[in-house]
Amino acid sequence: MVAEGVQHILDEDFELLEIVADGEALIDAVQRLQPDIVVADINMPRCNGMDALKRLRQAGVETRFVFLTMHMEPALAVAALRAGARGYILKNSAGEDLRNAAQQVMSGGTYVTPALGARYISGQMTDMRNLTSKQLQVLRLVGSGLRSKQIALQLGLSVRTVEAHKYTMMQVLGVHSTLELVRRAEDLGLLF
Structure with missing residues (x-):
């Protein structure tokens, strides 16, 4: 049909x-x-x-x-x-x-x-506005495959702070795992 x-x-x-x-x-x-x-x-x-x-x-x-x-x-x-x-x-x-x-x-x-394009753009703008520059740094390093300990060492943060950033980003982007976080970030063009 x-x-x-x-x-x-x-x-x-x-x-x-x-x-x-x-x-x-x-x-x-x-x-x-x-x-x-x-x-x-x-x-x-x-x-x-x-x-x-x-x-x-x-x-x-x-x-x-x-x-x-x-x-x-x-x-x-x-x-x-x-x-x-x-x-x-x-x-x-x-x-x-x-x-x-x-x-x-x-x-x-x-x-x-x-309608879908407008929904994507408004969602992307909201998602990006809600992430700090430090969170974006952490996100890009997570996306490159680094573990929390490696990210902490590279950015001069504690592992606990890196984990807190990851948790906050998962909440903002509406995902539940690191893999979903990376996929969502890729979809939104946040990784480069």
Whole structure:
């Protein structure tokens, strides 16, 4: 039903080559048909859309991808774009957004549902405002793989202070482990 809706929305400007039911079939169809653009869901059986995209990129396939998904999570949109997607559209705003996204992506641009982009930017600004410069230093060292003792030595802090900074950052960024902290920081562009 979703595929038929997508076809109807894009009918005027695009020719449908194939509809697939899972990620493995998507990989096969893209390699076989070499389409200009793919509209895919992130949640697909056998191989999710993100993994399918990554595998195609590793195989040297540069087909443009637009994800049409129900996930209104800015970090997931960032991960999709970093994996090589050129568009990220929410199913609940698919109509005109999808047509605009497909046209923009085909002309070499990138498109993210505007509401999601605003949510990401406002979230990023809030997250960054709530971190001190010392916390950002600690965060970058955690992101580079250093342990608390090594960070403490490098910054001239106690291990307890480093742990306190990590705990505070986890609270601010809404995560529960060091691994989640690093992933969230990467998604927000706080590590470089």
